[in-house]
Amino acid sequence: MSPGTNTATATSTWRLGDRTVNRVGFGAMRLTGTGPFDLGVPRDRDQSIGLLRRAIELGVNHVDTAAFYFSATRSANELISRALAPYPDDLVITTKVWPARDPSGAWWWATPAQLRGQVEENLRQLGRDHLDVVNLRVPPSRRTGSIGEHFGALAELRDAGLIRHLGLSNVTSEQLAEARAIAPVVCVQNPYGIGASSEDQALLRLCGELGLAFVPFFTIAGSGREAGPAAGDREEVCAVARAHGVSVAQVRLAWTLQQGPHVLAIPGTGDPDHLAQNVAAGALRLSEDEMARLTSLRPAEA
DSSP, X not given: OOGGGOSGGGSOEEEETTEEEESBOEEOTTSSBSSSTTSSOBOOHHHHHHHHHHHHHTTOOEEEOOTTXXXXXXXXXXXXXXXXXXXXXXXXXXXXXXXXXXXXXXXXXXXXXXXXXXXXXXXXXXXXXXXXXXXXXXOGGGTTSXXXXXXXXXXXXXXXXXXXXXXXXXXXXXXXXHHHTTSOOOEEEOBOOTTOOHHHHHHXXXXXXXXXXXXXXXTTTGGGGGGOSOSOOOXXXXXXXXXXXXXXXXXXXXXXXXXOTTBOBOOBOSOHHHHHHHHHGGGOOOOHHHHHHHHTOOTTTO
């Protein structure tokens, strides 16, 4: 990868509704500390603000956040507002609702009637009069149930002008079909990376067929989820990284982006060096043989 290609604009673009974004974006979950929520050590406020501004300089125009991304001393939404407002015209900010945390940090899940309050909380924190994209984040306990009542409530807020576009997070193909029968869906945000299950792979392909953006999370962290990557990586992934002179995280991002032109990455970090590496991964091209070898890894091995 040459220095001139190490920006988010080195990749192609995809559309989120009527907005066009570069395929390498930024996830805000780790802005508040070295671990998400109240985990780890709080980030330096000025460094987090500088990191966000640097992301924009590198061509990032898709930022994923949530009102529940906060610690005792930091709020991701408020950091975004402080760093980026007045917002660039091409910037798309995506947030998510249904889960929430009270001031003590305890989790709770909203009723359909409470979703308006969550949307208004995001509007207030971000300093906006509408939200670009709001994802309905489905709780694990509802992965096999109906989401129609909650999604219908968001559709009403879209009709009222508080939301421009709707998306889904942590859903099944059946729930995607249910939601699309209620209102247009522009993206699906699900966990995905090397070692993805056949069900996850099928949903990614379905989104491509429907022309929807597929926005994977935990692409780098894998099974470590919020806690971050596991201590060791499969030797096959490390070998590909050595061959290209890049990090394992960059290989994982590149592999995921090469799953289809509709795949958008939202890696999160609070480290400026990692930000530059994540953005540069958009220009990394793995060979057909490397892609096949990594795709063949089973979840436990990945």
